[in-house]
Amino acid sequence: xxxxxxxxxWVICKSxxxxxxxxxxxxxxxxxxxxxxxxxxxxxxxxxxxxxxxKATYEQGVEKDKFLINHAxxxxxxxxxxxxxxxxxxxxxxxxxxxxxAYNEQFFGPGTRLTVL
Amino acid sequence: AQSxxxxxxxxxxxxxxxxxxRCNYSSSVPPYLFWYVxxxxxxxxxxxxxxxxxxxxxxxxxxxxxxxxSETSFHLTKPSAxxxxxxxxxxxxxxxxxxxxxxxxxxxxxAVHP
Numbered sequence: 001x002x003x004x005x006x007x008x009x010w011v012i013c014k015s016x017x018x019x020x021x022x023x024x025x026x027x028x029x030x031x032x033x034x035x036x037x038x039x040x041x042x043x044x045x046x047x048x049x050x051x052x053x054x055k056a057t058y059e060q061g062v063e064k065d066k067f068l069i070n071h072a073x074x075x076x077x078x079x080x081x082x083x084x085x086x087x088x089x090x091x092x093x094x095x096x097x098x099x100x101x102a103y104n105e106q107f108f109g110p111g112t113r114l115t116v117l
Numbered sequence: 118a119q120s121x122x123x124x125x126x127x128x129x130x131x132x133x134x135x136x137x138x139r140c141n142y143s144s145s146v147p148p149y150l151f152w153y154v155x156x157x158x159x160x161x162x163x164x165x166x167x168x169x170x171x172x173x174x175x176x177x178x179x180x181x182x183x184x185x186x187s188e189t190s191f192h193l194t195k196p197s198a199x200x201x202x203x204x205x206x207x208x209x210x211x212x213x214x215x216x217x218x219x220x221x222x223x224x225x226x227x228a229v230h231p
Binding site: 004006034041042043044046049091093095105106108109110111113 | 160166
């Protein structure tokens, strides 16, 4: 199957700082990437959908100015959490779709654990 | 709009016993259905998918699921549980026509005890 990586796998930052998370499709071209967040013992919540070269589409209730998404190439999307606060602490997971996917299949990254102090 | 309901947030079975994780969906158009597994602090791994072909779908690690349109169900089963099956399982739905977003169920935590 297709491989998606995320970097970093975990990050700890101080309140008020910004954090960038990278999502890469390693062996296929991802025309669409998705960003999810997952709170402990909960399901995945879709934050936004990004198509290469276009502005991301955010889900209702997700602040686009706080969670900046860039999908500048077919293999890389980034999520920047700006002015992070403790309530932004969560597990962030990206997924990518494209290449030979034929059935809307998304390939998931391993996730990034963000802790804001 | 599509939705997914997973009955039972926690399921506990003995090693070697049958595993049954329930998933019911709601969709106004023919759905695509997925089961994913998540181990602690990891991303999601696809177990199997239904994409309007065979209604009985076999996946990895001995899991299978049957699409039943009349019951709007897509339950996940495994004949004999293994300790390594302990994890969180998510059912998800989407519809055909491009890379539409997945709608996830709340998840079911499977515990396997000796």
